[in-house]
Amino acid sequence: MTALCTTLPEHISLLLVDDHKIFLDGLSLALSSLTRELEVHTAQNAEQAEQWLQQRDFDLILLDLKLPDMPGLELLRRWQAQGRMTPVAILSASDSTQDAQAALAAGALGFIPKSSDSEELRLAVTRVLLGESLPAPQPTPIAELTPRQQEILPLLADGLPNKLISRRLGLSEDTVKTHLKALYQELNVHSRTACVAAARQRGWI
Structure with a gap:
């Protein structure tokens, strides 16, 4: 029987896609302790993200729903149609259950609220990197x-x-x-x- 992997490899490469530079900087800092050799690349729009994917592979893409040149879900659907195997998690300020369900239906492995603190964020990213799918957030009672x-x-x-x-x-x-x-x-x-x-x-x- 093959043992399940429960620890991250030392070297991980992430692509963070969000149009707010300050948020990207904070996100990079929050994830810096994720693993020993963490490599973080950033893109502020869909075009830059596409350029990165033409150059190299990533272990995980964290994608915002709202980008200046293309909706995040449309970009995700494009990658799915192209047969890209890179795992994608949506990182969004939206707390809409509908948005979360649409993201998961489009192929995202998780929907992570931007309101998450650093520990919650690292845990969610770790789970996706280990192959888990994160459930959609529950609606406010x-x-x-x-x-x-x-x-x-x-x-x-x-x-x-x-x-x-x-x-x-x-x-x-x-x-x-x-x-x-x-x-x-x-x-x-x-x-x-x-x-x-x-x-x-x-x-x-």
Whole structure:
């Protein structure tokens, strides 16, 4: 029986793809203790990433979803279509369950939130390098909302005005407005459209 590898090799080569230079510098520093001979290369857009891949192979690519010249998922799908075998993990500021599921469906081995601290980041990268697939992050529990807010959100997403929402739920318009104000504060938004978008990102609707 072949033993499972549980330690990283001394030499590892990573490609970090993100359009923010300061973030790339911080990420490189956070990963510096990953292994003895860590080789880190960076790219700030899809074109630079493609150029690196034409020059050499990598053990892992950490790819941001939002790049200036091409969406990260589109770039990942292109690599998959080309038959590239380099493991890819998505590293994103998005906490959307939908984004995570789309990334995994496109061939990513993991979805790592940028909000991860250094230890969490190193652990996630280590797991991917050892051949594991990271599960999609779970949506923020909807228990943070009141039952009435949970009823209002889907109606808001359907585009119903306050008057129709109040009729549908048997509430006064003032009560609906009060619940909407609380939702805006909870999601840190200032409009109906932004409220729906933020709720969807959290997996609430």
